[in-house]
Amino acid sequence: MSLYVLLPVLAVLVLFAYLGRLRPFAFPLAVTGLAVAAVLAFFRIGLDHELLAGMAEFDGYAAAFSALLIVATLLTVILLHTPSGKTEVPRGEKIALLVFSLTGAVMLTSYTNLVMLFLGIEILSIPVYVLAGTRKSDAGGNEAALKYFLNGSFATGILLFGIGLVYAGTGQFRLEGILAWTGANAVGIHPLFHLGLLFILFGLAFKVSAAPFHFWTPDVYEGAPTAVTAYMGTVVKVAAFAAFYRLLARALPSVSEAWVWILATLAVLTLLVGNLGALAQGGFKRLMAYAGISHAGYLLIALMATGSMATGALWIYAAAYSAATMIAFVAWARVEEGGGSDRIEAFAGLRSRSPFLAFGLAVAFLSLIGVPPLGGFFGKLLVFGNAVGQGQTALVVFAVLMSAVSLTYYLRPLIQAWFHEAKAAAPLPLRAAEVIVVGTCLLVLLGLAALPDLLISSF
Amino acid sequence: MFTLLMIVVPLAGGLVAMALPGLRARLVASLAAAATALLGLWVALAFGPDLASGAASRLDFSLPWIPGWGLSFSLCLDGLSLALVILTVLVSPVALLVATRKAGPGPDRRSSVLYGLILAMEAGLVGVFAARDAVVFYLFWELALVPIYFIAAFWGGEKRLPVTLKFFVYTVVGSLFMLFGIIYVHGYAGGSFALSSFQAAKLPSGVAPWIMACFALAFAIKMPLFPFHTWQSDTYHEAPAAGTILLAALMAKMGLYGVLRWMLPVFPEAFGAFQTVFVVLGLIGVIWGSLAALAQKDMKRLLAWSSFAHTGLMAAGIFSLGLVGLQGGLVQMLAHGLSIAGLFLAVDIFEERTGSRLIGAVGGLAHRNGAFAVLFMLLVLSAIGLPLTAGFVGEFLLLLSLSKLGLWWALAGGLGVILGAVLYLQWARKSFFGPSPDKVPAFKLRNSEAIALGALAVAGLALGIYPKPLLVLAGPALEAIARIAGAR
Secondary structure, three states, X not given: OOHHHHHHHHHHHHHHHHHXXXXXXXXXXXXXXXXXXXXXXXXXXXXXXXXXXXOEEOOHHHHHXXXXXXXXXXXXXXXXXXXXXXXXXXXXXXXXXXXXXXXXXXXXXHEOEHHHHHHHHHHHHHHHHHHHOOOOOOHHHHHHHHHHHHHHHHHHHHHHHHHHHHHHHHOOOEHHHHHHHHHHOOOOOOHHHHHHHHHHHHHHHHHOOOOOOOOHHHHHHHHOOHHHHHHHHHHHHHHHHHHHHHHHHHHOHHHHXXXXXXXXXXXXXXXXXXXXXXXXXXXXXXXXXXXXXHHHHHHXXXXXXXXXXXXXXXXXXXXXXXXXXXXXXXXXXXXXXXXXXXXXXXXXXXXXXXXXXXXXXXXHHHHHHOOOOOHHHHHHHHHHHHHHHOOOHHHXXXXXHHHHHHXXXXXXXXXXXXXXXXXXXXXXXXXXXXXXXXXXXXXXHHXXXXXXXXXXXXX | OXXXXXXXHHHHHHHHHHHXXXXXXXXXXXXXXXXXXXXXXXXXHHHHHHHHOOOOOOOEEEEEEEHHHOEEEEEEOOHHHHHHHHHHHHHHHHHHHHHHOOOOOOOOHHHHHHHHHHHHHHHHHHHXXXXXXXXXXHXXXXXXXXXXXXXXXXXXXXXXXXXXXXXXXXXXXXXXXXXXXHHHHHHHOOOOOEHHHHHHOOOOOOOHXXXXXXXXXXXXXXXXXXXXXXOHHHHHHHOOHHHHHHHHHHHHHHHHHHHHHHHOOOOHHXXXXXXXXXXXXXXXXXXXXXXXXXXXXXXXXXXXXXXXXXXXXXXXXXXXXXXHHHHHHHHHHHHHHHHHHHHHHHXXXXXXXXXXXXXXXXXXXXXOOHHHHHHHHHHHHHHOOOOOOHHHHHHHHHHHHHHHHOHHHHHHHHHHHHHHHHHHHHHHXXXXXXXXXXXXOXXXXXXXXXXXXXXXXXXXXXXXXXXXXXXXXXXXXXXXXXXXXXOO
């Protein structure tokens, strides 16, 4: 049994259930299926270790990240079922597309072959291109879908070219093979390899929206339906980072001097663009897009270290970031539906309109800032600690300065929600789905504080 | 275990209080605060002699958190920590009382949250004073900040939003630098975050001053130390009375405690090289704060600036590094905490009954309520350091320690003390003495107000007449710090 089979079958079943007479069962089926998949993945119950004749391995790393991605998808599905605004595409198709995309994400956590990396990226992305444009009559949605598609295809092309060049230089697609080859040919590595490596890094940087490859992010986040934006901000980004780390840690540790400085440069640029860009935003989704870019910068720093501590740091950071982002978008979707504008000021008076949501938002943003004892704090502590251990002190100082900048823009929605009075003071009743999603994410943010060691030692 | 209880009881009480309406929230919050205070006093009586004799503290608690990184949830109280914990558990109920005394019987949800936040802050403060692991220290350091930010930004005055934003950003920026410092020292502390490992860490001498600066920045902003004080006056002014009491009486002490516990013992060499700079910054604060306070019309602002001056003197005395200076710093921390909490409560009572907080708007209040005037004067006398009050013991020891460093330093500090006396006595004369006011009718203090003011004033007197138990209790802890910091 493998998730590569389980997830697509689930998607197809959901699709057919929705088209046929079993329509009421489609959503419960998807939720149950994903929940089961998450448990199977996390505890690696009945899942094969070696997949596709050694093209992929479902190891501890894959298990932990897959579980995270499946849970995030599950929460998105719950959100999609009670969508904001009017929908034009039947929900069953959207759920199926999300699960198809998730299959690609799982591949990215478990690949051992560059071909699978490429396939994973494609399978992850293509359904999201469609999802981004599900509001067919909305100009913004169309713009988002087109921009995402064009930029995404371009990035995949660069990635594929890079894979080809690395193959030309080393004769290897397998991560182990590349590791062995770079170990054996430490002197005089063919320039094609370095060029290919650069292209692969750039391709992945596109996917994680690291500067200077971030241009598409704000427009796409703004135009896509909010649940899809939440999916892009969490699952797509985390999956791309999981793939990134797997590549660097499994195949390229012995040539780290060739890529550490590239990552450091990307991280500095990304932190700068993300944090300074977010300062200037008036729209909430654009703010979150730039905030997401800045977090890509911190995660790039996380990629530089290796070992179980580094894996744990990446996972905890990714989980805390995903949970907080998910809460922010749920809150936004609710406020947006309640007749707000797209400005941050739409949060005004959330405290009296929906205390639970305002509390969730406060916890989420405090976690993104890195206030203990929330998950985001442990993410930052571990990531910065590992980087200092690697001798990247200057980079960490810069990241700390940028965290200080981030305070000002994270506090803006928070101050609106808590300390400003609402213009339209109508209460915002929450649906069960929203309570479940926000509650789960809150548990993650608070629970990471209690159990960081359990997670780290599971790698 | 008792240490942990003093954190868990207020935290749990606060969370429960937030969920309850009106009077029930008040009851739960009061019970939790009272239970914590009694627990603190009992711990002091039961374990105090032990700590005073220099034996290893039995008030410790430790739980592994991330063993791979040498991070454990470890708490411990020695004499110094216990003294500040006692101050916290005694002053927090006063802040709670200020918040609850005007509460009506209605199901007022907003007040419930205020009570909960005050208790959460209390838990954070106890944690700061008890933490023996750098990450745990940082955790409680921030846990103490978040509630006070919400208190000030929610229940504060008209300009509360920009003012509290500045306060929050300022302090968190300081904290972030400290976080970086903690992470950096961790690398040299044998992979452990424990205080003892931090003290044993040998940082390269070229880097140590920079890392110390990271810690010093966080502490200097929190105290505040000149020139990082620009948030203080506005924040004290805008925050509601309960919040101001927490800020002035307790939060300012976090910075001083941080210096005593995490800066001097961890960076003795680096501090030695820059000692003069720190002493001068403290003394500038003394003069600057006193002069600024003289120019204030608003009582809250006067107290804010005078608080800044007092903190500057405490910092300068502590930075002078002698055992006497550390003792003076500790006594003065408690003396100032008690008197400033009482004075802010008095200002709030004054404003409620006369409708104004401006000095000179209403005078001769002693004719309307003599008891209030007497209690106020007792607090003022402690604040200006009259003999037989705690303020005298503290200021005397601080100035003595400064004079060992250099006569001019002591003179500068003494000038600040004199200016302080002038400004407090002027204020007392204008507001409480002189002809009786026409507009203000005679009024009575509520029982709770009288008890709180009386307790604070009496505690200040008791500490002034017989400070020995405190000095004995904290003796071994302060001697250890003086030994490490002085033996560079």
